[in-house]
Amino acid sequence: MKDKFYQYIEDLQNTITATLEKVDGKAKFKEDIWERPEGGGGRTRVISGGNVFEKGGVNISGVHGPLPETMQKYFGVKEADFFACGLSLVLHPKNPMVPTVHANWRYFEMYDKSGNIVNSWFGGGQDLTPYYLFDEDAKHFHQICNRACDKHNLEFYPKYKKQCDTYFWNAHRNEARGIGGLFFDRCSENTEMNMQNWYNFVTEVGNSFLEAYVPIVERRKDLHYTKEQRDWQEIRRGRYVEFNLIHDKGTLFGLKTNGRIESILMSLPPHVQWHYNHTPEAGSEEERLLEILKNPKDWV
C-alpha cells in the first residue's frame, strides 16, 4: 500500500503542477529534491511571481524511521517505527478575488519491533480560503467535494465537511480560516471500509482537486481589484499564518519530525499585513465574509 500510494502522489503532483502552469501562463514550478537525515525525503515544487499565483507549493514527501519522542506522546504510543507520505499543496493567488486553496492527502504506517504493521491510516482533505466571497464559488467547491464523497459513502460529505470546519478553526480569533471543504484523518480498516476502499476514496478526492479549484480561478483571475482590496487580502493572509503556526497539526508534525523547514513553511503567504484592531466597515463585503467565517454554513 505504501508504494502504491507514493506512486499515486508522484503522479498526482505531476498532473497538478502541469495544469497549474497552464492556468498561470507565466511562472513555472521550480523543483527541489531533499533528503531527511533520519530516513526518506521529498520532492518540493514551488511557484512564485506568476500571472495568477503569487506563491505556492505542491510538495510530496515520504519519511520513515523511529517515531520521534514528541510524536510518541502525540499518538499515545511507546517506541515505534513509522512511515508517512503525502502530497501537500497551498496556492496563494495574487488577485484577492481568487481564493487561496490548501489540500493534503496522506498515508501513515506504524510498525512493531519486528517490522510488522501495527496500524495504518489515510488522512487528508481540501479547503478554500476566499478573501472576497462569491457564493457560486463556495457552492461549486463543496459540490465537487460532495460528489467525490457520495461515490463511496453518503455519510462522508456531511461528516468530513463538519470536521473541516472544526479543524480549520482559528480558536483564538473565534472564526474559521476559510469556508472549508473536507477534512478526514485516521481512516483505518473497519467493518465497512478496508484499506483498499480507503485508498479508492482518498484518491477520488485527490483526483477531484483540479475540478474543484481551477474553474474558480478561471472565473476570478482577471477581475479588477483596488489597493484596499489587496490590503484586505494581505490582512486576511495574516490569519492564515496564525492558523498554520499556532494550530495546524500538519505544520507541527513537520517541525517535530525534523522535516524540511522550507518545504513545510512554503504554506506561508508571500506578503502579509498585521494592523492593530482592524475592523471592516459595516455592511461591506469584508464584513459579510467575517460573518460567514464566524458561523460556517452549508453550501450544498
Place this chain on the structure above:
Amino acid sequence: MKDKFYQYIEDLQNTITATLEKVDGKAKFKEDIWERPEGGGGRTRVISGGNVFEKGGVNISGVHGPLPETMQKYFGVKEADFFACGLSLVLHPKNPMVPTVHANWRYFEMYDKSGNIVNSWFGGGQDLTPYYLFDEDAKHFHQICNRACDKHNLEFYPKYKKQCDTYFWNAHRNEARGIGGLFFDRCSENTEMNMQNWYNFVTEVGNSFLEAYVPIVERRKDLHYTKEQRDWQEIRRGRYVEFNLIHDKGTLFGLKTNGRIESILMSLPPHVQWHYNHTPEAGSEEERLLEILKNPKDWV
C-alpha cells in the same frame, strides 16, 4: 507588592510612550482600556504610521482569577488562583537600519484556597532585533543591560544574557531571533534576594530601557535605505512572527488565559514577507547578520 508593581508599570508606560512620541515626531499612541471577563484588564497603547515607528505597542495589564487548566498543567499545579501583571512592548521601526525592540517586566502571584500567597515571582527582560547590524549599537544595548544588572549582582548579566540567547531561539530555524539582551524568569525569594530586592532589580532594568534603545534609534532613523533592504527587513520580520507564534511563552500565556487577542498580537509586524528558500548573497551584510544569529556572541 502587587499594587506597588502595578503602579510602577503604569508610570513606566507613561514615561516610555511620552518619550517615544517625542522621538517619532509625528504619530501619537492610541489608548484602549479593556477588561477581562474572568477578572482584570489592561491599558493598551499602540502607535502606527509614524516617522520612525511603523507599528508598535506599549501595553500594561493586570489579570487575576482561577488559573486556567492549561496553565495549571504548565506550572505543574492543581486548582489555584493567580494574579499576573506586566508591561510588554514591541516597536517595529519603518527604517530597516533601526532595530526592532521588545521588552517585558512582569510579576506573578499564586494563591491557596484561603487567598494566601503560596508563590510569587518577577520576570522580564529586553532584547534587540536588528535587520542590519551595527556592532556599536549591539554593544551599547548590552552595556546598558550590563550596568543595570551589575548594580544588583555581578552574576546577573552573564546569566540573563545567556538565558536571553537561549529563550529567543528560533529552534526550527536554528538561529536566534535577534542579538539578545536580558531574560529572567521565576525570580523568587532566595538566600540572596528577597522580593523587595527583586523589585529593585526589575525596576532598574525597566528604568534602563529608554537609555538602552533611544540613542540607537536617534543614530539610525534617518539613514538612507533601498527597496532591497526594506524587503530584507520584511523577510526577517517573518522570523519574528514565527518565533512569537510557535515558541513564545508570553504569547502562549496570553492566548491560554483568554487575554485580549489584539493586545497580545500587537507584537506582530505591520508588513511581512515569506519567500521560499531566501538566501542572502555571499559576503553581504545580510549574510553577516545570519552568521551572528546562528552563533550568538558576547557584546560586552
